[in-house]
Amino acid sequence: MNISHAIKLCRTARGMSQMDLAEKANISTSYVSLIEGGKRDISISMVENIATALDTTAEIILFMAADKEKLVNIDAKFADDLSMSILELLSAKKSGVEEARL
Template sequence: MNLGRAIALCRKQRGYSQAQLAEKADISISYLSLLEQNKRKDPTLSVIQKISEALAIPSGILFFLAADQTELSGLPVDLQEKLSFAALQLLNEQPPEQALI
């Protein structure tokens, strides 16, 4: 599992800098940087929830994007592809606070 890669991917897709995401998630920039570099592999569920909420995506999406191929081996390939497509579509949508009213 590579949670740091998933966080960085989602952050970049949303167009946030590390500073912006850290502020939105109420965590330090240095902690976020360490998470993204996989130098801290022990984030609590509450930290993951804060990051997910700041990115406006379900935490399950982060876990799915962080999963290694071996961790997904129990899922049929077509389901893996559908889930990947749905995750990417979700990231391409504007977060609710940025959507035009």
């Protein structure tokens, strides 16, 4: 499971910096950096906190973090395609928010 990579993917899809995420999640920028660098394990409650700050769910982050070969009931290609679709939706949602601000 690579939760650090999933969080970084979701953050960048949202167009957020580590500082933006830290502010929204009420944690330090250095802690975000340590999480994304895989240097800190995080609790489920912290995943939920970060997911809320990213305007997504912990379940989506955990799915994206799952080792595809361990998703025994889901074809690996389908899991990859689904992850890419999630990132596209996160990016599209970010664009929609930006357009609404104009």
